[in-house]
Amino acid sequence: MAAVDALSGLVHDSLSLRETLPRGWFRLDASLARDPDFVALSPGSRAEIEEQGLWLETKVLRQYLSLFEESLGVDRDLGNLIALNTRELARTYGLQNAGLRDLCVRFFNSYLRFAIRHGDLRAAYYVLHQYREFAQDELRAGHRERTFEIAQFLRYYGHFAFETGQSFLLEVVATDLGALVECAAEYVPEDVDALLGEFLEVDRESRSDEQELRLRGVRRAQVQLATFFLEEGDEPRARRIFDDMRDERPERMRAVREELEADQPEQYWEFTDRGINFSYLDSARRAHLGRFFDWFCE
DSSP: OHHHHHHHHHHHHHHHTGGGSOGGGGOOOHHHHTSTTTTTSOHHHHHHHHHHTOHHHHHHHHHHHHHHHHHTTTOHHHHHHHHHHHHHHHHHHTTTOHHHHHHHHHHHHHHHHHHHHHTOHHHHHHHHHHHHHHHHHHHHTTOHHHHHHHHHHHHHHHHHHHHTTOTHHHHHHHHHHHHHHHHHHHHOGGGHHHHHHHHTTOOOOOSSHHHHHHHHHHHHHHHHHHHHHHHTTOHHHHHHHHHHHTTSOHHHHHHHHHHHHSOOOSBOSSOOSSOBOTTOOOHHHHTTHHHHHHGGGO
């Protein structure tokens, strides 16, 4: 973990000196072109890295990816730190450097694919948390297109996990996308509908009891977001969520309602970095559950 932080410090120091470095520093030639991290890259990829002046950042992030893969199933705190440092790199310098921001997105996607393929749910769970926080950073900074792209990637990897039997991660993605929609409502209201559309594409039909439970969790996240809109006085968007589930199986929706009407603690009852209880709904929003579920009887 100290080595991961040292690599992060190296990149932050180099970026702070970026404007003072000679042009030759950014060239991907001579011995650097034969470096193991670059020698097998396509000419187009090497040209892109050189044009953006990101060979050092790429090299460190490739080292991060290697360390992340080695940490799977062994040292999840290390994987969490790698995701955290990647997000911090994008948050600190991405505003001035779109190429670096795009590079961090690619590596977040790679972290998720490695974690899902390895079957390490907890590692993917923490990467998703940092990725969603990254998307919210982008939203607050006004990078609307980048935020929407990350939302699409979140949905994609949620479906990928679901198809590989890790259906819990689809529930996590639904929760994170719901949080992203709420963030948009506060900072960029004009983007709410596009993000809501991504959010409503998360659910898939189940083929097992485990998948049924997790798809119920997706519906729960959608109902939670509907109560957010009702609390905000935005019935049309709450109705849009309802329209997406109006033909849902009654037994699934009854289970969702019972779960949300229960007096759940806000914090999860075990210690986690996220800390949240996915089933929690505060009393103000809970007051709108009856109104939402009455629409099923119309």
